[in-house]
Amino acid sequence: MKRFRALVVDDESLARKRITRLLGSEPDIEVVGECATGKDAVAFLARELPDLMFLDVQMPEMDGFAVLRELGPRKVPAVVFVTAYDGYALQAFEVNALDYLLKPFDERRFHETVERVRDRLSNRQEGVSDRLAALIDNITPVKPNRGRIAIKTGGKVMFINMGDIDWVEAADNYACLHCSGTTHVLRETMHSLEAKLDRGMFVRIHRSVIVNIDRIAEMQPWFRGDYLVILKDGTKLKLSRTYRESLSGTLLAT
Secondary structure: OOOEEEEEEOOOHHHHHHHHHHHOOOOOEEEEEEEOOHHHHHHHHHHOOOOEEEEOOOOOOOOHHHHHHHHOHHHOOEEEEEEOOHHHHHHHHHOOOOEEEEOOOOHHHHHHHHHHHHHHHHHOOOOOOOOHHHHHHOOOOOOOOOOEEEEEEOOEEEEEEHHHOOEEEEEOOEEEEEEOOEEEEEOOOHHHHHHHOOOOOEEEEEOOEEEEHHHEEEEEEOOOOOEEEEEOOOOEEEEOHHHHHHHHHHHHHO
């Protein structure tokens, strides 16, 4: 059985101990170090390179992305981000993170991650791609949109704030705007509506779906290169391979 060496980086002692304990039940994974700060992680990785790193994003002085920038793409092991902040999920996937664990997570979700990591490490030993440094250098927070969309319904006009839209679904020459459990039908094509939406906030992930990236809770590999995009309300949407580059473009353009 091939064994993998893991480093756990988190500024919360309880979080580090829990991850270490959960990894202790995996016979092929050995925890070779724990670090409480990004600087400690950089120092550790200067001495040795584990196969895998569970990395917190939000840490004082040096966050998870700063750790990756400091190390450079050639010295970074496979990464699983572990954080209480869901706003970094897309950035994590764009720097080729193997997974993104959102705290609090249960043991089932953790072991799903370990299975995914095990499969990737067993079949592909190379580290993160050369695009990593350029991508993380260009990551900036998404700017909010204050625009509105007018919807004619029941003889009146209703104004919907763009920021209130969770996702949009195509229905022939109509677009269904899903907003916190309520659906508004707009007589407009997806192509026309997409041109009106803020591209720093919305991105097409399928030929019939546009999503507000602020609503995304996590992404999971699915089938033949596709992903499942899971929203904060539990809605599951398909991200097709065709639109993965547009997702990257949205992040880098903001």
